[in-house]
Amino acid sequence: MSINTNPEGLPDVRFLEELANKFFQEVPNTESPISAVPEQWPNSAPIHNTLPDTRPEGVPPLGSINNVNAIDLSRQQSHSQGNYNHYAGEPHVPSSLAGKGISPSAYAQGNEVNIADPQTSLPDPHFAGQGRVPQSVAGSGISPSLQSNTSSLQLPHSDTYQSLPEIHSLERNPVGLVPQLPFQVSTTPEQAYYFLENDWQTGFAKVIAQEKKNHPIASGIKSSFDVNWIKKDFPILQEKVNGRPLIWLDNAATTQKPRQVIDRISYFYEHENSNIHRAAHELAARATDAYEAAREKVRAFINARSTNEVVFVRGATEAINLVAKSWGEQNLKEGDEIVVSNLEHHANIVPWQQLAAKKGVKLRVIPVDDDGQIILDEYAKLLNNRTKLVTFTQVSNALGTVTPAKQIIDLAHQVGAKTLLDGAQSVSHLKVDLQYLNADFFVFSGHKVFGPTGIGVLYGKEDLLNQIQPWQGGGNMIKDVTFEHTQFHPAPNRFEAGTGNIADAVGLGAAIDYVNFLGIDNIHHYEHQLLVYATSLLKDIPGLRLVGTAPDKASVLSFTLKGFTNDEVGQALNKNGIAVRTGHHCAQPILRRFGLESTVRPSLAFYNTCQDIDTLVESILKIQSGKN
Template sequence: MQTATYPTLDLAQIRADFPILDQLVNGRPLVYFDNAATTQKPRAVLDALAHYYEHDNANIHRGIHALAERATSAFEASRKAVQSFLNAREAEEIIFTYGTTDAINLVAKTYGRTFLGKGDEILISTMEHHSNIVPWQMLCEERGCVLKVIPINDEGELLLDEYEKLLTERTKIVSVVHVSNALGTINPVKYLIDKAHAVGAVVLIDGAQATTHIEIDVQALDCDFYVFSAHKLFGPTGMGVLYGKRALLETMPPWRGGGEMIKEVTFEKTTYNDIPYKFEAGTPNIADVIAVRNALEYVNTLGKDTIAAHEHELLTYATDALQTIDGLRIIGQAKEKVSVISFVLDGIHHEDTGVILDQQGIAVRTGHHCCQPLMRRLGIAGTTRASFSVYNTTDEIDRLVKGLQRVKTMMA
């Protein structure tokens, strides 16, 4: 079988595209390994933000002057760019939100409130981020629904046999993460979707951690909803996406009331706008929506497969290197992973590890990663997490290994 080959990335040029990387932290060159929390932004995104505020700053959709028309055109061009990025059937299926959390809450508080009632069941998994737990708990408390949890094995993989047992005619929503932010596990979401549809359930996929690493095709997946945040995809913070099938979005009532989401308002009655505007009340996050198009173009220019191949090399290199450190244990060793490594050091608190690494200019994330139920299942309080992106290098991983050796020496 022929092995796939990918273009070689010009890492020096890529790193030059991200001006924040060119700095000293505590007197050391920055090593940024906190990409699962947020990715850094390329110059193209920063320039797009500045250009909007310097040249096109105006509210959208309602103005007829030149600035408003330019801003509106750029805003809607981003919607079409996201449609293409996800391979959605039409641009109207793309709803702009303030992030993944906001998008999940939108579905829970519109679809959930409309179609779920007492005794109906919602399935999530053990590895969910709090943002894909709490909104469903709130819905269960309000509507009398039942929340059920898909278990995992010790490697951080879903137990699919148990998932199938949990699915019944009472299952109305399955909401699962595509990629675990804490472990890097890639879940078999197509399988999960097909099984859920077989019992009549709709499926929401939390793609916050997946969009930078995996090719997403919502039509091929046949998911009902897909959500993600721009800031984990080299885009700005405060901007996210909800993809939903048109047939479902049209049955869902608005969530917020105000301008833009209306067709006509009288004191007696309001008629609501069509999708997507029905769910986009008020002045949106215009500049950040416009800039996300530049983030997607940057990813497309590099190529998803090329980015994934580089990140896989980093994951393999880091896994081998970290396992040479006595007392270090990697948490989450699924067969299918993205470039995230969580680990613990025997006898050393993860926060101490993070502080000492920061003193050496190395940025990692420590704690429970907004996955407290997952940490309890694994029997730990938290981990140190190193997460890699396209601009990271094996030399930086070598610095991490040396930094961890220093942690051990200082905490001995």
């Protein structure tokens, strides 16, 4: 068979698409033909029917959500069985863990599970009365993370699940990466990066229609949120530590990278590597397309108004320092006040302390209650006409507390203050909508959202960014330079001096593609139930103290264990292949609020399972018994 090629000698995209669809027509499959054009891909599929129904005969389903069965995270093979084939035969519900009970979303012996005292628990309204959950993941109220948007949990209807793009290949294919979205680089006189016509068919955008191979998610054989198949996308999760399968529970420090991100970075260096903007050759055009396409993906992911509001930096820390060194230096004076919260990472404290010492600015702190929640009434008392900036985290890295960001931002704006929202811990767990939140600045790091290290984002409102003088000077950020005067580009280029981390920006774009494929709302709902499951087991371990018990929290489970140092616990868990973080987590002020210098911090992501939690709890119990 002859293969149609384009002028560059590569296989023609439309020809391969037609060929692939002819092939798929011969394969038994109820899915629609796949398109090679990304904009024709359907939205992320729902997470209902995640695992096969393994309830004992006569046990009713957990409940229904719009006629769709709720997720039951406990329907996984017991770790002790050592058999991960959940689809060959009848898998088992994990057995009770050392008398600690099973998942709050499961049923034991056909009876309703009640994981808290009836006097202190409430029926979960999302599960139609089919069982009880703790009043919260921390015992103090049903998590508002599921209440904040709708009165009942809404999942996409199954009819929306049609054909999905193949981005989950279990083996490397010739491309092995997520196709770029089409993107047009500005060719205005101010931003004429290169003279080549920016055609999507050039460079990496010559998308090869990828085959539907064996991946159950892409082919529709399995549910779209089958965590056991999703884990196969992460090569490092196949590693063994001390002879045990790696259980990565250090996600708040850094997340692991899917094959699609790894392959995308490799592809950049193999086919696109060049400096970006202003060049007369093909590789510069490819690199610029890929880099600016990644910027557009970030814009859409956080719902910024324009790509001009998205600045690539090394990470959230550099982004905060950029705002302090540029906007802060220019706009703050002696007597002004900056408000921070007691929950902050050191990266959102130290730059402001340095600025305060230099400029005579006062730093004021929002207190938190015993659960680790922002006390809004006390915050309101701090605000006055001297308040120029309110800077705070959306999710605490040490406690997992989700802050009431919209309320905090609105109150700050009422007194004319600017706001900076630290999203390092939120972007991988929660949907971020900056047009709704109305933050003036927003920061996050790529490595926290399944992307590469050394790349991150500063979002700033466009008019605000263009009022700020850049904090670094060099190439790429200037319109004109003489020995007497320099004229800077508008944002974002004015803040991207020199050669940036081009390849990892492209890798961040691929990570965002991957998260979008799964669906951030799907991720949030899955992780919430996993957090409920983990909390229900950990809180009943004698001598274990959970630190951070806010009703609304993300996937962090800080704790201490009586009779053991945190390092002893962390080292013992490592012997079982379990990776957790111990220490102060670069958040000493909030830990000291609870009388602590450090904690053990397991933190969750969507590739974690109830089986991972079971192993964690079993290992902690062995540590207590001296059998580890």
